[in-house]
Amino acid sequence: MIVETPKIEFRDIELCFTAEDGAKVQVLDSVNLNVREGEFVCIVGPSGCGKSTLLNIACGFLKPSRGQVLIDEVPVDQPNRRRVFIFQDNSVFPWLTVSQNIGFGLADQSPQEKDEIIRRYVEMIGLTGFEHAYPRELSGGMKQRVEIARALASGPDVLFMDEPLGALDWLTRLKMRADLVEIWRQEKKTILFVTHDVEESVQLADRVVVLSDRPAQIRAVVDVDLPRPRNLDDPEYLRIRDEIFELMGLDHHGIEAAKV
Amino acid sequence: MHGRKILLGLIGIGIFLLVWHLVTLGNGRTDVPGPWLTLTGLIELATGGLLWRYIIASVFRVMWGFTLAVVVGVPVGLAIGWSRWFRELVNPLVQGLRPISPIAWLPIAVLVFGGVTWWEPSDLSAIFLIFLASIFPIITAATSAVEGIDVKYLRVATNFEVSGFTVLFQVILPAAMPQILTGLRLALGIAWVVLVAAEMLGVQSGLGFQINDSRNNLRYDLVVAAMVVISIIGMFLDGVMARIENTALSRRGTAKR
Ligand SMILES: Nc1ncnc2c1ncn2[C@@H]1O[C@H](COP(=O)(O)OP(=O)(O)OP(=O)(O)O)[C@@H](O)[C@H]1O
Numbered sequence A: 001m002i003v004e005t006p007k008i009e010f011r012d013i014e015l016c017f018t019a020e021d022g023a024k025v026q027v028l029d030s031v032n033l034n035v036r037e038g039e040f041v042c043i044v045g046p047s048g049c050g051k052s053t054l055l056n057i058a059c060g061f062l063k064p065s066r067g068q069v070l071i072d073e074v075p076v077d078q079p080n081r082r083r084v085f086i087f088q089d090n091s092v093f094p095w096l097t098v099s100q101n102i103g104f105g106l107a108d109q110s111p112q113e114k115d116e117i118i119r120r121y122v123e124m125i126g127l128t129g130f131e132h133a134y135p136r137e138l139s140g141g142m143k144q145r146v147e148i149a150r151a152l153a154s155g156p157d158v159l160f161m162d163e164p165l166g167a168l169d170w171l172t173r174l175k176m177r178a179d180l181v182e183i184w185r186q187e188k189k190t191i192l193f194v195t196h197d198v199e200e201s202v203q204l205a206d207r208v209v210v211l212s213d214r215p216a217q218i219r220a221v222v223d224v225d226l227p228r229p230r231n232l233d234d235p236e237y238l239r240i241r242d243e244i245f246e247l248m249g250l251d252h253h254g255i256e257a258a259k260v
Numbered sequence B: 001m002h003g004r005k006i007l008l009g010l011i012g013i014g015i016f017l018l019v020w021h022l023v024t025l026g027n028g029r030t031d032v033p034g035p036w037l038t039l040t041g042l043i044e045l046a047t048g049g050l051l052w053r054y055i056i057a058s059v060f061r062v063m064w065g066f067t068l069a070v071v072v073g074v075p076v077g078l079a080i081g082w083s084r085w086f087r088e089l090v091n092p093l094v095q096g097l098r099p100i101s102p103i104a105w106l107p108i109a110v111l112v113f114g115g116v117t118w119w120e121p122s123d124l125s126a127i128f129l130i131f132l133a134s135i136f137p138i139i140t141a142a143t144s145a146v147e148g149i150d151v152k153y154l155r156v157a158t159n160f161e162v163s164g165f166t167v168l169f170q171v172i173l174p175a176a177m178p179q180i181l182t183g184l185r186l187a188l189g190i191a192w193v194v195l196v197a198a199e200m201l202g203v204q205s206g207l208g209f210q211i212n213d214s215r216n217n218l219r220y221d222l223v224v225a226a227m228v229v230i231s232i233i234g235m236f237l238d239g240v241m242a243r244i245e246n247t248a249l250s251r252r253g254t255a256k257r
C-alpha cells in the first residue's frame, strides 16, 4: 500500500497567549490534522476560538507553544512565498496600484515576465482596465480579488485564507465562492480556508474541520463528498450542513439549540 | 457653505479689528498702535526696501534649519520606530534633549559658531536653533508613524520574502507617510515661531531683528507691522506644506478626500 504523505501536517499544536495582566490564555489545545496535496479544507468554529491563530501558526507568523506544523515534511519556521496568507481584513496596499499590488511578490522575475504575470492575473480576476487604479477606487469585492491575485501571482502551492469573503455582501460572496473554486481547480492549490459561515464551508470544501470553543480542539472532521458546483437543494448537502450545525451546538436553522 | 465660512472668518477678524481700534484709540507711534497706524507702518516697511530683504533672510534660515531637521529627523525617527535596540540606545537621549527650549541653546550656538569664517556666524546660530526646534516633532512623528503601521502590511512583506530597501520604500515609508507629513507641517509651524525669537537675539537682519530694531527706535507701529508680516508669511508656509501634504497623499491614493 502506498502511504501518501500529507501536504500539511499539524502535529499536536498547542498555543498559549500571555494576556496583558500576565494571565495565560490557552487558545489551541492539541490540534492534529493532515491536509492532502490539492485539498480544499475549511475550518469552522465559533468566533474567537482560535481559527486565525491556527492559520497564523501554519503560515509561520506565530510559533506554537507546543507541537509543530510540517509542510512537505519540513517544519514551518518562517513564512515564505510558497504559501501565502490572505487576511481577514483586506491587506492590499492602499498606496500601490492594482498592478503594483499584484506584482509585489515578483521581485525575482524579469520585467517582461513580471508584466506578463500581472497581465494574466488582472485578466483572471476581471479587473482589466483597472490596472492603474488605487484600491480606494475599488469596491470591497474587487479589492479582495486583488488580494487573491497578489497571492496567486507569486506561484504558491498553499493558500491560507482567513475569512477572505467575510466583509463582502451576500451576492458578491456567492460569486466569489464560485470564482474561488474555479481558481482552485485551475491552479491546483492546497487551500486552508477559515470561515465562520457553515454554508460557505459546505459549498467550498472537500473536508470541513469543526473546532470547539476556546481552547480550540478539533471536534470533528466532516467529509463533503459532493460534486461541484454544489447543489444547495441536494438532500445530502443539507444533511452535511445540518450535521455541522449540530456539531457546533446549533440547530438546523442556525439558531442556538435550546439548552436542555 | 464655503461662502459662509469665509464670511464668518471675515466677521471674526472685523470684530477683532474693531476692539483693537477702540482700546488703542488716541494712541501714537510710541504707544500700542491701532490698526490704522499699523497699516501705515506696513506701507512704510514695504516701500522702504529692507522688508523684502528681511523676509528673504528669515525664510532662508527657516528653510535651511527645517530641511536639515527633516534630513536628520525622519531617518532617526524611522529607525527608532523600527529597531528596538536603536530605540533603547537613542530614545532616552532624545527625551532628555527635547524639553530644552531652543532659545536656551543660543549662548552655546553663539560660542560654537562665533568663530566661523566660511559663513555669517549669526545665520548659523539661527539655523541651528530652527533645526533644534523642528527636529523633535519630526522624530516623534516618524517614530509613532512607524509604530502605528498595521502589522498585516509587514506580514505581507515577510510572506513574499521582501526585505531591505524594498520594504522600506514600498511598505514602511508609504505606510508612515501621512503621519510623517502631518508632523512636518507641525514642525515647520514651530520652526517659524522659534525663528522670530532667535532673530531677536543676535542677528542683524530678518523679521525678528526688524521687531527689535523698531522697538529700539520707539516705533511701535513698525513693531506691530512686522508682526503682521510674520503672521502672513507663517500662514503662507503652512499653506505650502498643506499643499505638499495633499498632493503627496493623493498621488499615493491615500488622500483624505
Ligand atoms: N496576540 C494576542 N495576545 C493575546 N491574546 C490573543 C492574541 N491574539 C489572539 N488572542 C486571543 O486568542 C483567541 C483566538 O483568537 P483568533 O483571532 O484566533 O480567533 P478567531 O477564531 O479567528 O476569531 P474570529 O472568528 O472572530 O476571527 C481570542 O480569544 C483572542 O482574544
Ligand SMILES: [Mg+2]
Residues within 6 Å of the ligand: A051, A052, A053, A088, A162
Ligand atoms: Mg479570525
